[in-house]
Amino acid sequence: MNLPNTLTLGRIFLVPLLVVVLLTSFDGKSVLGVSNEMLGAAIFALASITDWLDGYLARRRGQVTGLGEWMDPLADKLLITAALISLVQLGRAPAWMVAVILGREFAVTVMRSFIYARGLSLPASMIGKIKMVAQVVAILALILGPGHIEAFYVLGHIALWIATLAALVSAVDYTRRFNAALGRRPVPRDERSSAERRTPAAPARGRISA
Secondary structure, three states: OOHHHHHHHHHHHHHHHHHHHHHOOOHHHEEOOEEHHHHHHHHHHHHHHHHHHHHHHHHHHOOOOHHHHHHHHHHHHHHHHHHHHHHHHOOOOOHHHHHHHHHHHHHHHHHHHHHHHOOOOOOOOHHHHHHHHHHHHHHHHHHHOOOOOHHHHHHHHHHHHHHHHHHHHHHHHHHHHHHHHHOOOOOOHHHHHHHHHHOOOHHHHHHOOO
């Protein structure tokens, strides 16, 4: 449990807190004078920052581990899933768009897990990173929009459309690369261990989840 992995674990613990803040009706609609929306946006923004920070520290300090490569995308999926389902419950995001995005997330997670078990990897593509950025913008804007800045609500829906389209395109791309990886020889566990010892920072890009 190095520092990058600790930050990833902290992001997982922020997920239930985000759901409680967004979906719980507090007296006066505020917590310590701060509205639910502002507090929820702050929690989501903090979690998103740790997503960038843990990957940066893992690369900078050469602390990329198998646990981190597995836990980092899981934390991202939990955070995005919780935020989008909360927005559907609040009536701020169309359920069908969220279903498309989350369906893609779980499908890619299954493909990555299967390939990782064979000693290979499916690194994030550029379209996947675009989807991730669009998701973050959409969630923040849709949380803050109603009751704060109405223009954010419009921006949030535009970003959500971009994320949905990017999810579909990247799903096709991941499926193509998954099929190609299935034709490669699995890497035996002893070879994986020796390779990781020789080049500990080589798979750093794998922490970037999209």
